[in-house]
């Protein structure tokens with residue numbers, strides 16, 4: 001399905017929060033997600049839930065066009081079967097340039113529960129509309145899936161700073177968009193040392209007490225805050241305070 005055109009104010013609004021070159025050995029990291037008014041990102045664990053309006057969906061694809069990589073956690077890849085490509089074509093693009101503009105999917109799958117072959121990502125890759133993923137695993141895989149790259153961590157938990165360094169140095173990921181889910185977002189909200197931009201879409205809906213909540217484990221302040229108001233959603237851009 002094609003996207004709605006990008007709202008004309010969004011490029012200027014988003015520009016200060018888009019990736020810039022970083023000299024500190026890790027990628028520029030954008031943490032972005034869509035939440036309800038009651039701070040939920042889905043109706044329930046494992047339930048794919050559309051929160052964004054069509055115009056903020058287009059914004060998400062515009063953001064994808066500006067990043068080398070797009071990372072999600074196991075819960076999200078299993079629940080959502082996401083495509084993680086970029087459908088925003090830009091003013092002068094043609095279908096043949098889609099693959100170039102799509103970020104590389106980076107999937108946390110420590111216990112190898114997800115399969116690339118047969119997924120939406122795989123269909124898009126075969127249609128030359130998306131890239132094959134890098135998968136983060138705990139152990140060397142017994143069967144390597146076609147065109148997938150594996151980062152073997154050799155322990156159940158990885159340290160974000162180490163993973164980011166590997167992504168930049170070994171895979172040329174200079175800008176990384178992190179799209180969730182809840183566990184990943186909660187960890188990174190507490191890492192102002194690693195997150196460069198925070199972009200949250202707030203949808204005008206309540207998802208209720210059974211929804212998957214996103215709330216950091218301790219209070220958190222933001223700075224460099226700006227808001228955009230759309231038809232149904234608002235978008236807040238900010239940076240995390242180092243306090």
Ligand SMILES: NC(=O)c1ccc[n+]([C@@H]2O[C@H](COP(=O)([O-])OP(=O)(O)OC[C@H]3O[C@@H](n4cnc5c(N)ncnc54)[C@H](O)[C@@H]3O)[C@@H](O)[C@H]2O)c1
Pocket residue numbers: 032033034035040041042044045046047048049051072073074075076077079080108110156157158159160179180181182183184185187212
């Ligand atoms: N609205 C949105 O913007 C949005 C975005 C993404 C996902 N979602 C929703 O969020 C839900 C999934 O959230 P979730 O919290 O269950 O899953 P998640 O996607 O955050 O994945 C969590 C899992 O990733 C792995 N993981 C995360 N950090 C790790 C680390 N440091 N080391 C090792 N492994 C690590 C662990 O296996 C962990 O259980 C789904 O319902 C999905 O639809 C919504």
Ligand SMILES: Nc1nc(=O)c(N)c(NC[C@H](O)[C@H](O)[C@H](O)COP(=O)(O)O)[nH]1
Pocket residue numbers: 033034048049050051052056057060072076080081082083084085179180201
């Ligand atoms: N911006 C945004 N608004 C939403 O309403 C929603 N549910 C997500 N969720 C993010 C999560 O990462 C999804 O899995 C991908 O958004 C699916 O991506 P595709 O469209 O299949 O490429 N993100």
